[in-house]
Amino acid sequence: MPAKNDGPGDGATPSKSEQTRALILETAMRLFQEHGYDRTTMRAIAREAGVSVGNAYYYFEGKEHLIQGFYDRIAAEHQVAVREILARETDLEARLAGVLKAWLDIAAPYHEFAVQFFKNAADPDSPLSPFSPESAPAREEAVGIHRQVLAGTRTKVPEDLKDALPELMWLAQMGLVLYWIFDRTEGRERSYRLAERGARLTARGVALARFRALRPLVREVHELFTDFLPGMAKALPDPSARPPAP
């Protein structure tokens, strides 16, 4: 691919293009943090990033797409961050606690933004919600991490819960995220403790799922969430549509 200039779509090298994309995304996140999501325009983001408005729109169709880009980046960073712990640990509780705490580490710089952005993302019908069809790529990647968490443990997971459990674990993680958003303790210390407690509890729950009597309940809880959260149902039928990053 020729690499002559930095204009999008006219032969920019991927790396230059990726750099511009990252620059716009970082600028947007900074402006969102400083002025709030609602009050930040694409025009202001382009100006601050030193690109043309058309260029900004080339990379991101709008502010919502910037947020999706942000979600995707967090998900990708999380994938990298958990690699080591997932390669080393075989204990379910330790794996899950490691995964949850790695997420808290990565999200730390965005806490202030998350607090004010919450009102936009809390509505399950908003494209900015983690449950929306628009958030499916980032969600699939995040659910994929929980699939890895389970796959690499000695804990035996019943075949009929193989799909439901990772999604339920991700839902529990969303509970932790909600808690973290409102956590005002120094260094979000309580969120880290909740991550550990939650991991212990989840590991116990998964271990109990070996009881046949329980499985229909677990499946029904999972069905309830997928039936009532927009985008979740759609994400389910084809989990292989976008394979989780390695």
Add this chain to the structure above:
Amino acid sequence: MPAKNDGPGDGATPSKSEQTRALILETAMRLFQEHGYDRTTMRAIAREAGVSVGNAYYYFEGKEHLIQGFYDRIAAEHQVAVREILARETDLEARLAGVLKAWLDIAAPYHEFAVQFFKNAADPDSPLSPFSPESAPAREEAVGIHRQVLAGTRTKVPEDLKDALPELMWLAQMGLVLYWIFDRTEGRERSYRLAERGARLTARGVALARFRALRPLVREVHELFTDFLPGMAKALPDPSARPPAP
């Protein structure tokens, strides 16, 4: 008690006093709905209700207390509304579905308010959160309803879960409330369906709690919530401090 005039604290009849209190509360709720909670002042509420500012402050120390008064009223109305179904039904699922749907009926006029008020109540550290120490009276009353739901059924509840289950059922109800806030379907039709599905699932869960292997998990889930939600822990040690309304 002498009944000479309508000034507070100087001999108003309870009914006149209660009327003034109700008038202030209703006026406040209307102004909150029209202009938003944050932008409505006690002064504006007093003016609109035709009482002096001092009088308004006599009944409610501030806006937060108006919200608590509102929570208390919803809880009291709910108690009355569920009386009939709790007297008639012995099936756990039917009792719980009735209780949840009665809440949706009562809350219907306040849906618009709930949507915009959500950002104030979502923070568990806010006195306006349903999990706060300040909300304890309304919460205790609401948990009391779930205690009644369980007490009047044929389903046998293990002794060691008698305290935890009603609180967990109330937490599930808070999940429904969260869903309802964002429900834009006609007549909140999806929330009613979620109430039914949730009731079925909860009834199954309670039935499964007879398995000894499961009880520690239920207790631990309950402990996790009470340890991490401000006000919940405090509400627990003395559930009899404020007996639930009959």
